[in-house]
Amino acid sequence: MRTSIQVGTLIGIPIRLHFTFLFILPLIVMTFAHGPTLSIGPNSPIYSLMVSLFAKDPTKPILLPLGLGDLNISAFLRYSLSSIAAFLFFVSLLLHEMSHSYVAMKFGTKIHGITLFIFGGLAMMEDIPKSPEKEWRIAIAGPLMSFTLGGVFLFSFWGIKAMIFAVQRPVGIVVFMLGFLNVILAIFNLLPAFPMDGGRVLRALFAKRMSFLKATKRAVLIGKAFAVIMAITGLIADPFMFILTGERETNIWIPLIAIFLYIAATEEEAATTTFTALEGIKVKNVMRTERTSVPEDMYISELANKMLEERTAEYAVVSERGELKGFITFDEIKRMPVEQRYFLKISDAMGSFDIINDVVSEDDGATEALKKMIRHRKNVLAVKGEERGSVVGIITRRDLMTYIEMLRGSGLV
Ligand SMILES: [Zn+2]
Known part of the structure; x- marks a missing residue:
């Protein structure tokens, strides 16, 4: 949207x-x-x-x-x-x-x-x-x-x-x-509450003495504490009004902003953790080289069976000559009425494709790929080989997340 x-x-x-x-x-x-x-x-x-x-x-x-x-x-x-x-x-x-x-x-x-x-x-x-x-x-x-x-x-x-x-x-x-x-x-x-500007200054000060991830976690913790205090304060007395008039009034906007800040702090922490985990990892370490593509003239009903069989939710779509045309994911066919799946083809349902935004190189960092996905709201990107420039695989958000989970599970990060 x-x-x-x-x-x-x-x-x-x-x-x-x-x-x-x-x-x-x-x-x-x-x-x-x-x-x-x-x-x-x-x-x-x-x-x-x-x-x-x-x-x-x-x-x-x-x-x-x-x-x-x-x-x-x-x-x-x-x-x-x-x-x-x-x-x-x-x-x-x-x-x-x-x-x-x-x-x-x-x-x-x-x-x-x-x-x-x-x-x-x-x-x-x-x-x-x-x-x-x-x-x-x-x-x-x-x-x-x-x-x-x-x-x-x-x-x-x-x-x-x-x-x-x-x-x-x-x-x-x-x-x-x-x-x-x-x-x-x-x-x-x-205010020294992450993700406010003051919180960022605070993180930078922490980061001079510890790792970026640790500094973020500490700044986020302070930010969350600040949000909780702010929410309570808003319910008891609007500090702004109190300072100006000496009167105690609740202000429902303050807890609302506090909730927003709390969520933003949590998200920033999650993003930093994710990106830190992927540091040094290349696209070729995470990409999938099998079960990567389907022909554009395949019927959706056939594709649905293939997805189930191969337990794969994302494919690159290729033309008869092997040219990359787009992507098709389970999310796109899930919404489609069952009877339509018998006469519609992949080419009727596939998502848009952009030769620059939807392609990464196998030697790019995995973080680059994830950023590209987030920025263009994509769950899958095509990977082109360094030498021939042809598509050698695909990389999906799901694969990245599984990879991060396994990195964590293995105690490496
Ligand atoms: Zn600012």
Whole structure:
């Protein structure tokens, strides 16, 4: 399933929007349009600090607008300003991810794209360098950009405050909020909780003194602990509201984000374990050289029998002349009604084939093959021989996973 659409390209990096992003977009607009103005009262732990910094008259509460909600303005102005602000907010997210990508590119890492989704952005990198010196620099670049943007917006806010024009107050509020949100984003990303940027910096620091796998496991453990604490905190009292107002309120978004972080940390650990296990293993060590191909004009019913007989779920499809045409897997025929299997041929049901993306060399690393499968959502790739360039076998996700399991079982990793 395609879950994201490409909206453009920046310095050679494709920018995509994930479908969850479409849900969050109206929510962000509504937050800008109807967010309340908080008053920081004496109950707030930062009250005295705020008074000493900002208050001209210490007897009045300090007002912190979190949207245009308490302003009496026309609906047109409210929603157009909020839409522009939401757009600028996502530009900020994009610039955060672009900074990670830019530094990574300088270190020679290929960037496949940046996807904006419900919780922010994600830069898809070919391979995060395992050198700690590079990793922490890539990780820190995003929060630094957010701090800078926060500074620029807050600085503009002071400028706008000093000016006098018709819509000065609402414009000032959204500019202030953009600055405020970017600073929050920078701080949140610096939490030492994997897979946040701060967690990556932490892993890089660990990795200076231990193996990459051990460093990941340790950073993931801290990340998980952080997620659990975060979830509990959200259920007791939103720390953000507590700091600003001194009031205890539950915020259901915090445990939700915590669950997301916990899952992401677990996945990162699994991926690192898998890729570390495959280090030094070549495609030719894992590929299958028998039961590799079926002719494109074979009937599906025949293929189903063959699969059962050979206990094989993936084949390369070849033409009469032996040319590679595509792949057919058990998943594709499983969905097909039984009666259709008698008149449809493999060529009617096989998956698409791409001569560049679906082929690996036998001397490539097994990790390359797995990355290719993940990136192009494939379960099988063709393997071409180093010398003749012809197809010598196939490599499947299933075979890779079995191989890793056996490596582990044998106590080698
Ligand atoms: Zn980041």
